[in-house]
Amino acid sequence: MTMLSVNVNKIALLRNSRGRDFPNLCDFVGKLVNLKVKGITVHPRPDERHVTRQDVSDLAGFLELHPDVEFNIEGYPSSQFMELVLAVRPAQCTLVPDEPGQLTSDHGWNVSENKELLTNVLADLRSAGIRSSIFLDPDPETVVSAKQVGADRIELYTEDFAHHFGLESEHVFFEAYRATAARAQELGVGVNAGHDLDIKNLGKFLQIPQVLEVSIGHALVVELIQYGLESVIGEYLAICAGEVSETHYY
Numbered sequence: 001m002t003m004l005s006v007n008v009n010k011i012a013l014l015r016n017s018r019g020r021d022f023p024n025l026c027d028f029v030g031k032l033v034n035l036k037v038k039g040i041t042v043h044p045r046p047d048e049r050h051v052t053r054q055d056v057s058d059l060a061g062f063l064e065l066h067p068d069v070e071f072n073i074e075g076y077p078s079s080q081f082m083e084l085v086l087a088v089r090p091a092q093c094t095l096v097p098d099e100p101g102q103l104t105s106d107h108g109w110n111v112s113e114n115k116e117l118l119t120n121v122l123a124d125l126r127s128a129g130i131r132s133s134i135f136l137d138p139d140p141e142t143v144v145s146a147k148q149v150g151a152d153r154i155e156l157y158t159e160d161f162a163h164h165f166g167l168e169s170e171h172v173f174f175e176a177y178r179a180t181a182a183r184a185q186e187l188g189v190g191v192n193a194g195h196d197l198d199i200k201n202l203g204k205f206l207q208i209p210q211v212l213e214v215s216i217g218h219a220l221v222v223e224l225i226q227y228g229l230e231s232v233i234g235e236y237l238a239i240c241a242g243e244v245s246e247t248h249y250y
Helices: 010-016 023-036 055-063 080-087 114-126 140-150 161-163 170-186 218-227 229-240
Strands: 004-008 039-042 070-075 092-095 131-136 154-156 189-194 213-216
Touching: 004 070, 004 218, 004 229, 010 023, 010 055, 010 218, 023 055, 039 055, 039 213, 055 070, 055 080, 055 140, 070 080, 092 114, 114 140, 114 170, 131 140, 140 170, 161 170, 170 189, 170 229, 213 218, 218 229
Parallel strands: 004 039, 004 213, 039 070, 070 092, 092 131, 131 154, 154 189, 189 213
Antiparallel strands: none
8 A cells, every 4th residue: 555645835835825823734734644644744945935944843743643644854955954854853754856946846866976965864864763765757777876875765756757647658658657666676675756646647656566655745735625625635545545436536
């Protein structure tokens, strides 16, 4: 079964737009936990335009009361980011190659060009008992480099799959992701996925065997507005469990 990790950045952005603590992030995460979501993801950026450093600390404290829910913190491994991660000690830290002012993640790591940085950071995470994941494009050979620098998992950057979903080109891109996941699994590297996955394309993507986790934020939040929290989360969990749910927003 694939674990759904809900990225709550957009909830924080909505809160920040009015300058007061509504919606409260911990309250919202509590609703997700009550609906049996087992993973929460945040991506704190240097400008704190959505999730803040205080949010990260607050959520870490809240999730200590729910030890069966994994906390995943993703971001570029700057000294400030690593200080926060090592202080909070989430279940997982996902490293992404973002520039400081980048709107959203848009590519995976060039592992060879960043070998020293990644090797050192991943060693620090391992010493702290934090599972690591690094953002990768679908390329089986890149997984070898990810293994060499010490990543526990990779997170496949799925925008290309999402962009081509439903088109004649879908098969070619899907096969690239399938091959990359298979190579990772051969090497003993776990496979996560995320970016532009949604309630329509997720079922197809999870035809790839043994995807351990999907991190979904923007699309899921839009779907919550359209269809309602309980229904949408139920649909996602059914897809992740490989089950057929009673309602389909397709």
